[in-house]
Amino acid sequence: MPEKFDVIVVGAGPAGTACALVCAQQGLNVMLIERGEYPGSKNVMGGVLYRKQLEDLIPDFWKEAPLERPIIEQRFWMMDKESVVSFGYKGLEWGVEPYNNFTVLRAQFDQWFAKKAVEAGALLVNETVVKECIVENGKVVGVRTDRPDGDLYADVVVLADGVNSLLGKQLGFHKEHRPDEVALTAMEVINLPKEKINDRFNLEDNQGCTIEIFGDSTQGNLGTAFLYTNKDSLNIGVGTTLSSMIKAKLKPYDLLDYLKNHPMVSPLLAGGESAEYLAHLIPEGGFRSVPKVVGDGVVVVGDAASLVNAIHREGSNMAMASGKMAAEAIVKAKTRNDFSASGLNSYREALYNSFIMKDLEKYKDAAHTFEKYPQYFKEYVPMMNKAASKFFTVDGTPKREKQKQIMKSVTAERGTIRVLQDMYRAWKAVK
Amino acid sequence: MSTKTIEEKQYLLRFKCDTKSHLTVLNHDICMTSCPDKLCTVFCPAEVYKWEGTRMQVGYEGCHECGSCRIGCPHENIKWEYPKGGHGIVFRLA
Numbered sequence: 001m002p003e004k005f006d007v008i009v010v011g012a013g014p015a016g017t018a019c020a021l022v023c024a025q026q027g028l029n030v031m032l033i034e035r036g037e038y039p040g041s042k043n044v045m046g047g048v049l050y051r052k053q054l055e056d057l058i059p060d061f062w063k064e065a066p067l068e069r070p071i072i073e074q075r076f077w078m079m080d081k082e083s084v085v086s087f088g089y090k091g092l093e094w095g096v097e098p099y100n101n102f103t104v105l106r107a108q109f110d111q112w113f114a115k116k117a118v119e120a121g122a123l124l125v126n127e128t129v130v131k132e133c134i135v136e137n138g139k140v141v142g143v144r145t146d147r148p149d150g151d152l153y154a155d156v157v158v159l160a161d162g163v164n165s166l167l168g169k170q171l172g173f174h175k176e177h178r179p180d181e182v183a184l185t186a187m188e189v190i191n192l193p194k195e196k197i198n199d200r201f202n203l204e205d206n207q208g209c210t211i212e213i214f215g216d217s218t219q220g221n222l223g224t225a226f227l228y229t230n231k232d233s234l235n236i237g238v239g240t241t242l243s244s245m246i247k248a249k250l251k252p253y254d255l256l257d258y259l260k261n262h263p264m265v266s267p268l269l270a271g272g273e274s275a276e277y278l279a280h281l282i283p284e285g286g287f288r289s290v291p292k293v294v295g296d297g298v299v300v301v302g303d304a305a306s307l308v309n310a311i312h313r314e315g316s317n318m319a320m321a322s323g324k325m326a327a328e329a330i331v332k333a334k335t336r337n338d339f340s341a342s343g344l345n346s347y348r349e350a351l352y353n354s355f356i357m358k359d360l361e362k363y364k365d366a367a368h369t370f371e372k373y374p375q376y377f378k379e380y381v382p383m384m385n386k387a388a389s390k391f392f393t394v395d396g397t398p399k400r401e402k403q404k405q406i407m408k409s410v411t412a413e414r415g416t417i418r419v420l421q422d423m424y425r426a427w428k429a430v431k
Numbered sequence: 432m433s434t435k436t437i438e439e440k441q442y443l444l445r446f447k448c449d450t451k452s453h454l455t456v457l458n459h460d461i462c463m464t465s466c467p468d469k470l471c472t473v474f475c476p477a478e479v480y481k482w483e484g485t486r487m488q489v490g491y492e493g494c495h496e497c498g499s500c501r502i503g504c505p506h507e508n509i510k511w512e513y514p515k516g517g518h519g520i521v522f523r524l525a
Contacts, residue, residue, distance in 0.1 A: 127517025164498040252476040277440035279476030
């Protein structure tokens with residue numbers, strides 16, 4: 001008789017581990033399967049982890065989790081070739097409990113998080129690939145792994161298998177991603193002494209800063225770059241939609257090196273030592289790319305369900321929240337012993353009533369708009385830079401005259417009506 | 432030193448290579464006859480794919496397992512699997 005679990009979770013990232021943790025806490029018999037050597041060994045993230053959704057799972061986690069720095073400042077750069085228009089927010093309230101968010105290094109964080117699920121009673125098995133879901137009479141009843149005699153059975157299988165989710169495709173929950181639904185991101189971890197980081201970013205030891213960089217960071221393509229402070233390293237990365245990368249024939253590592261050598265960026269990295277290079281896809285298709293998330297004996301969570309808010313760089317928090325919601329639905333299904341799609345549907349309801357789907361719905365047209373109308377990144381960012389340069393250069397021209405000249409140059413470049421159309425379209429996409 | 436080339440970047444990584452490729456170009460003729468741009472050789476973040484005049488060389492050993500080639504191949508000509516459990520890339524940091 002093959003072994004049977006209450007729940008098998010495929011993938012020990014934030015979504016899968018959150019789900020396994022809550023299921024185990026509720027006394028369910030949980031197996032958590034990870035294909036990597038250890039949780040986090042296949043995972044990549046720019047590095048921002050939001051506090052709230054993890055706190056809902058592990059109160060006061062910041063007292064023990066391997067975190068880098070609490071983020072007290074978030075900057076946004078609209079970057080041109082030799083200039084940048086920047087704005088941001090720095091607040092000391094983010095530097096004290098309960099904090100807002102942290103930078104983390106995922107290979108360390110994920111191991112710690114998975115350990116929490118194990119302590120709650122989940123069984124973690126590393127170095128195991130789930131090749132397919134075992135389906136009987138239209139119902140998922142288990143998984144086939146690449147281990148000898150590797151069939152495992154469960155009442156519910158949780159697909160937390162990440163952006164590529166081959167299992168979701170096997171079940172027909174979603175088709176292959178289109179190249180405009182995923183962002184290809186390449187990043188480096190660059191070691192730099194703590195004192196240098198503190199000086200360059202104007203920080204104390206336990207304070208962090210994030211910079212999101214638009215415009216020339218992607219050479220005008222749809223995407224963003226980021227520079228985040230860890231304790232004694234920096235994470236720098238850049239990504240665009242795969243479709244943009246294809247269209248512009250960009251090599252991700254060339255884009256990364258372009259960013260690292262950019263005159264606005266390179267002084268911040270100077271003297272740093274590259275420690276790791278990582279590439280990954282981010283499922284940025286948004287609301288319309290979210291697949292079916294519940295089936296008979298199966299639920300889909302995290303990146304596998306495209307639960308990423310690209311505009312607000314939220315993903316791991318949504319992963320954790322979705323994992324928790326799925327676990328609660330599984331626990332409920334267990335009390336009624338009904339693991340059918342309708343028995344598990346409270347997960348879907350919870351997900352759609354939560355901030356996750358509400359936020360994805362809010363931005364459902366954003367990616368499409370910015371992909372279809374490249375002027376926002378290609379033309380407006382340089383225009384903003386030119387305008388700022390003109391306005392702040394003191395040359396004897398009266399300010400009102402300067403304003404007129406700036407408006408004129410903007411409308412001359414794009415045409416008044418097109419500028420108004422662009423503004424309205426952008427507002428509509430993010431309102 | 433901060434890396435300057437993809438070779439230097441890849442050198443920073445740890446791989447536990449399987450003996451068998453998890454990436455398969457299904458039909459090299461398609462690359463030759465129907466794919467003038469050979470996009471996988473451009474956007475692959477690890478330079479896994481190299482065109483050798485008549486066939487596509489697949490350096491699966493350096494793969495980041497991101498999935499871009501599977502999604503981005505205009506001819507759906509790449510069979511993409513995960514490496515055997517515990518094999519492939521091993522990220523140590525981020």
